[in-house]
Amino acid sequence: MKASRLVAVVLQNVRRNRKNFVFSAIGITVGVCVFSFFTALTMGVRVEVLNRIYPVDLIEVEPASVNIAGTKSSIEKVPFREEGVTMLLKEPGVGRIFPKLRSRFQATYRMGGQLFGQDGITFEAYFDGLDGGLLRRELKEGEELRAGKSVKDRLEARYGREHRCYDAEDCSPGEECREGLCQKVEYWSLFRDWREYIPCRDESICAAGYGCRYEQCRALCKADDECLAEETCLRSPCTKDEDCGPGGCVAGRCSTGACFFPCEGGCPAGQECIPAVCLTAADCSDGPCYEGQCALGGTCTFMSCVQRRKEREVLGNPDMIRGERPGLCDDGTPVPEGGTCVLARCPVGSYCSVHTYFKPGSLWRDKRGEGRCEQPIPVVLNPIVMEIFNMVLGSTLDRAQLGTVDTLLGYGAYVTFGHSFYKDPVKDRTPVQKHMLVVGFSNKALEAGVTMPMAYVDRANSRYKGKGASQEYDSMIIQLAAAEHLPAVMAMLDRLNIQLSRRSSEAEKFRTILLVAIAIFFIMASIILAIAAVNITHTFLMVIYERNKEIGIQRALGATKMDIRLIFLGESVLIGLAGGAMGNGLAYGLSQIADFLANRYIGDFPFQPDTFFHFELLWVFASTGFAIFFSLVGAFFPANRAARMDPARTLTVG
Amino acid sequence: MIVELRHIQKSYEAASGIPVLKDGNVAIEEGEFVAILGKSGSGKTTLLNIIGGLDRDFKGEAIVAGRNLQKMGDRALSRFRNETIAFIFQTFNLLPHLTCRENVAFPAYFAGNAANRAEVAQRAQEAMERVGIEHKAASVPGRLSGGERQRVAIARAIFQKPRILLADEPTGNLDSVSGRHVLDLFMELNREDGMTCMLVTHDEQLAKMASRIVRIADGQVVGEERPA
Numbered sequence A: 001m002k003a004s005r006l007v008a009v010v011l012q013n014v015r016r017n018r019k020n021f022v023f024s025a026i027g028i029t030v031g032v033c034v035f036s037f038f039t040a041l042t043m044g045v046r047v048e049v050l051n052r053i054y055p056v057d058l059i060e061v062e063p064a065s066v067n068i069a070g071t072k073s074s075i076e077k078v079p080f081r082e083e084g085v086t087m088l089l090k091e092p093g094v095g096r097i098f099p100k101l102r103s104r105f106q107a108t109y110r111m112g113g114q115l116f117g118q119d120g121i122t123f124e125a126y127f128d129g130l131d132g133g134l135l136r137r138e139l140k141e142g143e144e145l146r147a148g149k150s151v152k153d154r155l156e157a158r159y160g161r162e163h164r165c166y167d168a169e170d171c172s173p174g175e176e177c178r179e180g181l182c183q184k185v186e187y188w189s190l191f192r193d194w195r196e197y198i199p200c201r202d203e204s205i206c207a208a209g210y211g212c213r214y215e216q217c218r219a220l221c222k223a224d225d226e227c228l229a230e231e232t233c234l235r236s237p238c239t240k241d242e243d244c245g246p247g248g249c250v251a252g253r254c255s256t257g258a259c260f261f262p263c264e265g266g267c268p269a270g271q272e273c274i275p276a277v278c279l280t281a282a283d284c285s286d287g288p289c290y291e292g293q294c295a296l297g298g299t300c301t302f303m304s305c306v307q308r309r310k311e312r313e314v315l316g317n318p319d320m321i322r323g324e325r326p327g328l329c330d331d332g333t334p335v336p337e338g339g340t341c342v343l344a345r346c347p348v349g350s351y352c353s354v355h356t357y358f359k360p361g362s363l364w365r366d367k368r369g370e371g372r373c374e375q376p377i378p379v380v381l382n383p384i385v386m387e388i389f390n391m392v393l394g395s396t397l398d399r400a401q402l403g404t405v406d407t408l409l410g411y412g413a414y415v416t417f418g419h420s421f422y423k424d425p426v427k428d429r430t431p432v433q434k435h436m437l438v439v440g441f442s443n444k445a446l447e448a449g450v451t452m453p454m455a456y457v458d459r460a461n462s463r464y465k466g467k468g469a470s471q472e473y474d475s476m477i478i479q480l481a482a483a484e485h486l487p488a489v490m491a492m493l494d495r496l497n498i499q500l501s502r503r504s505s506e507a508e509k510f511r512t513i514l515l516v517a518i519a520i521f522f523i524m525a526s527i528i529l530a531i532a533a534v535n536i537t538h539t540f541l542m543v544i545y546e547r548n549k550e551i552g553i554q555r556a557l558g559a560t561k562m563d564i565r566l567i568f569l570g571e572s573v574l575i576g577l578a579g580g581a582m583g584n585g586l587a588y589g590l591s592q593i594a595d596f597l598a599n600r601y602i603g604d605f606p607f608q609p610d611t612f613f614h615f616e617l618l619w620v621f622a623s624t625g626f627a628i629f630f631s632l633v634g635a636f637f638p639a640n641r642a643a644r645m646d647p648a649r650t651l652t653v654g
Numbered sequence B: 001m002i003v004e005l006r007h008i009q010k011s012y013e014a015a016s017g018i019p020v021l022k023d024g025n026v027a028i029e030e031g032e033f034v035a036i037l038g039k040s041g042s043g044k045t046t047l048l049n050i051i052g053g054l055d056r057d058f059k060g061e062a063i064v065a066g067r068n069l070q071k072m073g074d075r076a077l078s079r080f081r082n083e084t085i086a087f088i089f090q091t092f093n094l095l096p097h098l099t100c101r102e103n104v105a106f107p108a109y110f111a112g113n114a115a116n117r118a119e120v121a122q123r124a125q126e127a128m129e130r131v132g133i134e135h136k137a138a139s140v141p142g143r144l145s146g147g148e149r150q151r152v153a154i155a156r157a158i159f160q161k162p163r164i165l166l167a168d169e170p171t172g173n174l175d176s177v178s179g180r181h182v183l184d185l186f187m188e189l190n191r192e193d194g195m196t197c198m199l200v201t202h203d204e205q206l207a208k209m210a211s212r213i214v215r216i217a218d219g220q221v222v223g224e225e226r227p228a
Helices: A003-016 A018-053 A082-089 A132-147 A151-159 A309-316 A383-396 A454-465 A483-495 A502-546 A548-556 A561-601 A617-644 A647-652 B044-051 B074-083 B100-110 B117-131 B146-158 B176-192
Strands: A058-063 A065-068 A071-074 A094-102 A107-111 A121-124 A127-130 A175-178 A181-184 A210-213 A216-221 A232-234 A257-260 A351-353 A372-374 A377-381 A412-417 A432-441 A450-453 A475-480 A498-500 B003-011 B019-028 B033-038 B059-064 B085-088 B164-168 B196-201 B212-217 B220-225
Touching (some): A003 A561, A018 A561, A058 A483, A082 A094, A082 A475, A094 A132, A094 A454, A094 A483, A127 A454, A132 A377, A377 A383, A498 A502, A502 A561, A502 A617, A548 B074, A561 B074, A647 B044, B033 B176, B044 B196, B074 B085, B074 B100, B176 B196
Parallel strands (some): A377 A432, B033 B196, B033 B212
Antiparallel strands (some): A094 A127, A094 A475, A107 A121, A232 A257, A351 A372, A377 A450, B003 B019, B003 B059
8 A cells, every 4th residue: 555545544534533533642642741841841951050050061170189198199190281281182072171270368359339239348259260362262252142243333333433532531431442443342352361560579479480570570581472462571681690590691681581561662551651760779660770770761660650641631631630539649549748649540441559469567558659550350250140149149139130241241349369258368468459350251260259361360379379389270171062072071081080070060960860850751751651552552442343344345445454554553643643743732832831930920040041941853753753652552453453354254244 | 267166165163163165166257247146144145255355264275367365465365356356245335434436436545556646536437427426426425325325336346447246235225226227237347348247145036137146055056057
C-alpha cells in the first residue's frame, strides 16, 4: 500500500471516529503536557536564572592543593602563570582564558549618596583583577549591545549635528571631547591600567617590574618600547655600578631605567611642566636639585595638578567660576596659608589624588598638600551586583531601582586600600583612598565586589604585602569556545589535576540537580504516557471489534495483513501527533498563566526572569516523538490482532 | 480451467472437528456462469471463500487462475484478491462512511499499480455507469435501497476488471425485481466481458439462470447439471 493511500485511509478512519480519537489522545495530551511544562520550567530555571548566575560557558578553576600537616601544597600539573595559560589555550574546547588575581589585604569601599543616601555607606571591600586587554573587547560588545547600535550612531541620533568642544567640560555629563567633538564616553575603553601614582621609600613597596625612583614606584625599563606610548625610558646618569640597581652602569647610564613622561612633547591634557629652576630639593617637583636644575628638570615626572594657563584665566574670571566655595580649594580642602589653591582642577575624567601612603602624621596628605592628577581606577561590576541592589537593597533602603546596568556606567565610588573594619592598618602602610569609576559589566567580575585591571591589584598587593605577594594567578576563568565543549573541558581539567572554584562547583551541583529534576519529570511523564498507551490499547481493541467486518472487506478487496496493521498504527501515530501538539500547546498556555500569576502575586526577587519557562523546539519535537512512540506501543497489539483476523470468518460470521 | 479444486477438505475447530467440506472437487472453465446450489450449512460459502483466497486453512489443492493458492504468501494472495477476484455479498458489505464513488474506488487503495487520482475517478465512474448507479455517486450507502446498494457493490467488484466474480447469495436481501436486475447484470458481465461468475445460492430458480449448476450437500459435491 502506497504511503499516500495509507494516509488517505487513516484520515478517513480518524474523521469518522472522532470521539474515540479524542478520547485516546487525552491521555497522551496530559502526559506530554506534564513533560513539556516541567521540562520548560526546569530549562527556564536553568537558562533564565541559573545561567545568569552561573554562565554555562564560564568555568573558574583554581590550583588543586593538598593539605599536608596543615600546610597547603599545590599539586596542579599546570602552573597558574603565563605559561600555564598558554598551555591551557592549546586544549580543545578552550576559547579564552582570563587569569585572575585577588586582593590580599584589607580595603573598604565608600559609595556615595547617589545610591545609598546622603552620606553614602562604607563597607569592607573585596576586589580582584583581570587582564584589561582581554576584558575590554567583551565590555565594548556589551556596551554596544545594550545601546542597540554603535555608540557613534547613538550620539549622532541624539545631536544630529557636530557638537564642537575644547575639552570634556564643554560637553554634557557622560560625554568626552574627542577630536574636537563631544562624543559619548566609551567606558569600556577606560578599563586599562592608568599607572597610578604610588609614593615609595624603597623598592619593597613596589610591584614586580617596578622600581622606587624619586620616591615613586615607576615601571622599570631598558628601552622606550617597554614604557607606555607617551613615556620614555629614562636611564639615570652614573659613574659606577653602585649608582645603579641591578644591571649596573653601562657607558655613563644605568642599564635599567624607569618610564617617565617627558615635557618636550607637551604634558597630558590640563597639565603643564613645573619650572625646573631650584635652590633646594624642596623646590623641585621631582628629584633632587642639582646645579639649579631639578635632577629631572624639564620632565613632568610628578605631573603636579597645576592648571593650564587657559583654565587659570577661566578660574580667575568670577563669572566663569563653577562650583567653588569661598575659602576652599576645588577638592574641598582649605586654601593653604598665604597661598593659593595649587590643588586646582585636574583634567576632566581625572581627579587630584591627595593621599600619600606612608606618612600617618600628615593626615593622608603629602607634605605640600599637593596631589597628583590620576585617572580613577576603572572597575567592572558583575551584573549580579545590580540585580541585588535592585531587588534587595533598593527596596530596603527605600531607593528607586537603578534600571538598566547603563545607569551605573560612569558612577564613581571610593576604595580605601589598607583600611578595614576588622583589622588594624598594615604597619607603615597608611591607608590610602582612591577613586573608582564603573566602566562596565561582566559576568567574569567578582560577585561581591569589584574587578579592576590586574596591574592595580598586583601593585596594591605588593604595596601592602611586599614585593612578590602575587607570584601566581589565584584562579583562571576559562571561557569555552562553545557551551557543548563543557564535558570535554571538564575531563581535561580532571586530567590536569585542576580543580573547579567553589562557585563553578556550585554551578555544577545545581546543573546536576536540574538534570535530576528533568529525569524525574521524564519518569512522571513516561508513567502517564504508559497509562495513556494502555488506554489506547483498550480503545483500539474496541474499535477493532466494531470494525471487524470492515477489516474483512478490506482484506477481501486486496489489503494485506501489513496494510491492516499499518492503518491502525497510522491512526495511533496521528493520535500521538495530535496529543503531542495539544500537550505542548496546553503546556505553553499553562506557562503563560503561571508567569502571569507569578508576576502578579510573587514579589520581586533577585534574578527574577521575565519568564520561568524556556521552550525549545527540540524538546517540543522530542516530546511529540515520545507521544508517538507510546501511541504506537499502545496500538501495536491491537493492530497485530486486526492483521491476524480471519477475513473469511469476519465476513461470514461478523 | 480457471478454477480447479481437488479433494478440498475443511473443518472448523469450533465445530469440534466436524468437516464443512469433505471432498470438494470442482472444475470451472474460464467464462462459465456456475451456480453452486446447496442448503444452508452445506459448505458452499466456504467453497467460495477458498476459491477467492480468503480462506487458506484447508486440505487439498486449489488452483485458481493458474495459481496454487496454498503456495501463495499473504502479499501475493492479497494482490490476487485485488486483481483477479471480485466478491459480491448478500449483505453488500459497503463501507458506510464512504460515498458510493469512494466505495467503488476503494480497491484502488490496495492495488499494486500506481493509478493516479483522475484515472481512479474515471474508472469508478465507468464502473458505476456500467451498473447504472452513477446518479448516486455522491450518496452514502445508508441512503440507497437494497438493489442500489448491491449495484454499488457490483460496481466495486468490477472496478479492478477481475477475471472471476464470486457472488454469495447476492439477491438474498433484495426484492424479486431488484434481484432480477442484479442477476441480469451478472449475466451481462459474463456474456459481454467474459467474466467467470460463480453464484452461491440455495434458490433453485435462481440457480437455473446459470449455465451450470453444481450441487453441494454436507460438504460434498453431489451432482452437476446444465439447466435447459
